[in-house]
Amino acid sequence: MKPLGNTIFPKLHTLYFSNYRVIDDDLGDHPYQGIIQNNDQNIPDHPYLALITIIKNSNATLRNVRLNMDLVNYPNIISICATYCPNITYYKARIQNHSEMNQLLQLLKSCTQLEQLEITAEKWDSSVSIGLPWEIDLFFPEIGKLLPKTLKYFDIDGWSCTPLGLSNFLKNCNVDIKRMSWMCYISSADYLDVIEKYAKLKGRKVNGHREKKEWGLNLTLIVDFD
Numbered sequence: 001m002k003p004l005g006n007t008i009f010p011k012l013h014t015l016y017f018s019n020y021r022v023i024d025d026d027l028g029d030h031p032y033q034g035i036i037q038n039n040d041q042n043i044p045d046h047p048y049l050a051l052i053t054i055i056k057n058s059n060a061t062l063r064n065v066r067l068n069m070d071l072v073n074y075p076n077i078i079s080i081c082a083t084y085c086p087n088i089t090y091y092k093a094r095i096q097n098h099s100e101m102n103q104l105l106q107l108l109k110s111c112t113q114l115e116q117l118e119i120t121a122e123k124w125d126s127s128v129s130i131g132l133p134w135e136i137d138l139f140f141p142e143i144g145k146l147l148p149k150t151l152k153y154f155d156i157d158g159w160s161c162t163p164l165g166l167s168n169f170l171k172n173c174n175v176d177i178k179r180m181s182w183m184c185y186i187s188s189a190d191y192l193d194v195i196e197k198y199a200k201l202k203g204r205k206v207n208g209h210r211e212k213k214e215w216g217l218n219l220t221l222i223v224d225f226d
Contacts, residue, residue: 014064017051048074056084066092068120071100078103082110089150092118095159101139108146115150121158137165144172151175156182160218163190170198181222183214188221195223 051074055062062085071077071094078093078100088111095104108114136159147154160183161169184191188211199206205226212220 010061012054012058012061014066015054015058015062016064016066016068017047018068048077052077052080055080059084060087063088064090066090066118067094068092070094070096072097075099076103078107082107086110087113089113090116090118092120094120096121105142105146108143108148112148113150114148116153116155117147117151118153118155119157119159121156136161137168140165140169141172144169147173147175147177149175152178154180157220159183160185163194166191167194167198170194176204177225179222179224181220183218184221185218188219191221192223199225 055065055077062081065081065085065088067074067077081088081091082103088107091107091111091114093100093104095101104119108117140161154177166182188209192209195206195209198204207224207226209224210222212222214220
């Protein structure tokens with residue numbers, strides 16, 4: 001990654017970065033598990049610095065960003081995108097703790113041309129919290145309030161909210177989303193009731209919905225609007 005960090009990409013439009021892996025002659029191929037320290041001298045051979053350099057140098061040209069890795073080893077990477085890349089239209093990242101959630105809120109304030117937002121979460125760090133899904137409900141209204149007017153597609157893979165949390169999100173949402181998906185627990189009926197009430201209040205039409213079975217008793221509900 002170091003050579004890439006030293007290279008300028010004046011027309012970089014799309015950035016996709018997946019899990020970083022270390023090739024070790026003795027241990028074989030395995031994911032990097034180290035923690036990045038604030039002191040540069042404590043940072044091992046890890047792509048973090050090169051990645052943030054690429055993001056900073058790309059600046060206004062970067063439109064599509066997909067970060068397919070746990071961000072614990074990439075501190076403040078979402079905030080860096082929010083600060084340096086205001087013209088992002090498609091953003092995908094894993095949001096799995098309070099810090100990353102707060103960075104997401106910063107991104108929503110800064111990237112006012114965002115058209116598609118995709119959040120994934122294989123887990124949620126609830127070590128100092130009350131856990132899911134009620135904790136996600138606490139963030140949902142703020143997310144709804146900050147979604148830019150340009151947003152058309154909002155997909156959540158891994159978070160589950162309660163019907164009440166969804167309702168509070170929609171009350172604050174003044175965006176004409178064309179498609180939204182999120183994870184439900186056991187049944188989608190109560191969530192669809194919330195959607196129908198929202199559509200009637202806003203004068204919108206629900207074009208249809210689909211359900212995708214997930215692990216355990218969870219399912220993903222995908223709703224299309226006019």
